[in-house]
Each structure stands twice: as C-alpha cells, then as structure tokens.
Amino acid sequence: xxxxxxxxxxxxxxxxxxxxxxxxxxxxxxxxxxxxxxxxxxxxxxxxxxxxxxxxxxxxxxxxxxxxxxxxxxxxxxxxxxxxxxxxxxxxxxxxxxxxxxxxxxxxxxxxxxxxxxxxxxxxxxxxxxxxxxxxxxxxxxxxxxxxxxxxxxxxxxxxxxxxxxxxxxxxxxxxxxxxxxxxxxxxxxxxxxxxxxxxxxxxxxxxxxxxxxxxxxxxxxx
Numbered sequence: 001x002x003x004x005x006x007x008x009x010x011x012x013x014x015x016x017x018x019x020x021x022x023x024x025x026x027x028x029x030x031x032x033x034x035x036x037x038x039x040x041x042x043x044x045x046x047x048x049x050x051x052x053x054x055x056x057x058x059x060x061x062x063x064x065x066x067x068x069x070x071x072x073x074x075x076x077x078x079x080x081x082x083x084x085x086x087x088x089x090x091x092x093x094x095x096x097x098x099x100x101x102x103x104x105x106x107x108x109x110x111x112x113x114x115x116x117x118x119x120x121x122x123x124x125x126x127x128x129x130x131x132x133x134x135x136x137x138x139x140x141x142x143x144x145x146x147x148x149x150x151x152x153x154x155x156x157x158x159x160x161x162x163x164x165x166x167x168x169x170x171x172x173x174x175x176x177x178x179x180x181x182x183x184x185x186x187x188x189x190x191x192x193x194x195x196x197x198x199x200x201x202x203x204x205x206x207x208x209x210x211x212x213x214x215x216x217x218x219x220x221x222x223x
Contacts, residue, residue, distance in 0.1 A: 057096040085099070093198070127150060129202075
C-alpha cells in the first residue's frame with residue numbers, strides 16, 4: 001500500500017512538534033564534576049577557596065587571582081556573607097582578607113577560628129611594623145630586614161636567664177617562616193626579607209603602640 005503524497009513531510013513535522021530538539025554540547029550547563037550544582041566559574045571558585053583557606057590574598061603575589069577577585073567581587077562577597085564571613089578588599093595595599101561576622105543581636109555560628117601568634121611571632125611582628133613605619137616615614141618605597149637583625153632584636157625580650165641561644169634563634173626563624181607563608185615577608189635572598197604592606201593590616205598603629213608599651217613594661221620588670 002503506497003503512502004499518501006507528502007506523508008514523509010507530515011511525519012517529520014509531527015516528530016519535530018512532539019519532541020524537544022537536541023541541545024548542542026556548547027549550550028550545556030558547565031559541570032566541573034559529577035553532580036556539580038555550583039554556578040561559579042572554576043577560576044572564581046578557586047579564588048573563593050583561596051580566601052577561605054588563607055589569611056590573605058595579595059595582588060602582588062597572585063595578580064591573576066586578584067583580577068578575578070575584582071571582576072567578581074560582588075558574587076564572592078555574597079558567597080562569603082552566606083557563611084557569616086566579611087570580605088575586606090584593600091585596594092591601596094593590594095590585599096584582600098576575611099573577617100568573622102560577630103553580632104550581639106544575631107546568633108552567628110563561628111566559622112573562623114582565631115590562630116594567635118606565638119611570643120616570638122608577636123615580637124617579630126612588632127619589629128617589622130616598626131621598621132616598616134620608620135622607612136615609609138622617610139619616603140622609602142619599601143622596607144627590608146635581615147634575619148640576624150631580627151634575631152638580635154627579638155632575643156633581647158627573651159628571658160635573660162635562658163642561655164640556650166640556639167633554641168631562641170630557632171624560635172625566631174620559625175616565626176619568620178610563618179610570616180613568609182602568610183605573605184607578611186618576602187624572602188629576596190638568603191636571610192634577607194622585604195616587609196610587605198600586610199604588616200600594617202595585621203598590626204594597626206594603635207595596636208602597635210599598645211604592644212610597644214607592653215614590651216617596655218616587660219623589659220623594665222625584667223631589669
């Protein structure tokens with residue numbers, strides 16, 4: 001039995017009307033892994049993770065991630081606010097960091113845990129901040145210190161009855177290594193470090209004055 005003329009055309013038209021045309025792969029939602037329900041591009045997600053994992057994101061050290069942050073700052077801030085975490089972007093210093101939101105009116109679950117500095121780390125920070133402030137005050141574009149200078153200065157605040165010099169020096173070097181990891185120091189050559197503007201964020205002028213006063217009192221008590 002022959003088909004009526006035009007039947008093939010009618011069947012094709014009916015097929016197109018009864019089914020959804022296939023979507024090209026280029027139009028598929030981008031999944032980064034199986035079951036991915038996220039909406040951010042991979043580069044933006046990496047910046048978000050970097051901000052949550054580390055204390056600071058430095059423009060000088062991570063220029064590509066810094067640009068991604070600036071281009072997507074609003075959505076990254078939104079994601080962090082969902083976690084009760086505030087994003088601070090300091091354009092002048094080229095640094096971004098996070099702060100735990102705290103409120104007396106709102107029950108806020110604490111995500112960020114305080115990771116206090118040790119005695120040696122605090123003493124190194126005070127000296128770095130003092131040197132940075134002094135050099136900037138004289139018009140210098142950057143400030144640098146040597147490991148020997150740090151050891152000599154910091155060890156004066158240690159217990160004079162403790163004659164284990166090697167242990168004290170190791171504490172100072174461990175402190176310096178942490179500050180390098182956090183981006184407050186950049187090692188330019190063996191034992192020679194450049195102080196980054198991050199030191200101003202960690203130690204404000206007011207906080208520096210408080211610590212310096214405390215150190216003076218400690219020295220006087222020891223004497």
